Amino acid sequence: MKVLLADDHDLVRDALKAYLESEKDIVVTTVPNLSSACEAARKTLFDVVLLDYSMPGMNGLEGLDKAIEAGDGRPVAIMSGTASKAVAQEALAAGAAGFLPKTMGAKSLVNAVRFIVAGETYVPVDFMNAAEIERAHPIASELSGRELEVLERLCRGLANKEIARELFLQEVTIKLHVKTLCRKLNARNRTQAALIAKDAGLF
Structure with missing residues (x-):
């Protein structure tokens, strides 16, 4: 089984590769960004392509379409350690063959990849159940998927510049999202917005 793994963090990439190659029938090719992933997918027919949601070139889910096209329709799954449940649902709706949280254990990751390769x-399951809870939350229901992504990063204490880098957006766009979040959450500032989200159990 041939797996293409694209992630811009060396340690994460190496760890995931080691997890997968602990299985004798799995061979993993690794690349650090979307353009390299697309180039590799055009040259080799991989059984599955695993894309980090936040790596360079992804631009949200735009990278998913590019990877599917480059791989001639072969399965492409999104991986993330930070993306919201809303993003996972959007990825599946956009044609992703799966959504793999980076918190998955080695055995679960291997099983997930085999499942995807099987078509x-x-x-x-617990991730999707959590997604339903999130959608049902009165605060979450008022926010867009992108606003939830920004809010989650506010809760992690990231600055606008750091959030912009993770989401591949302009810093001015993040400032607008933060302003909108404060208005929707009736918060005086970003810190209070994060506290409201945490107190509500959103993140």
């Missing part, structure tokens, strides 16, 4: 769509 199924994979998302952890």
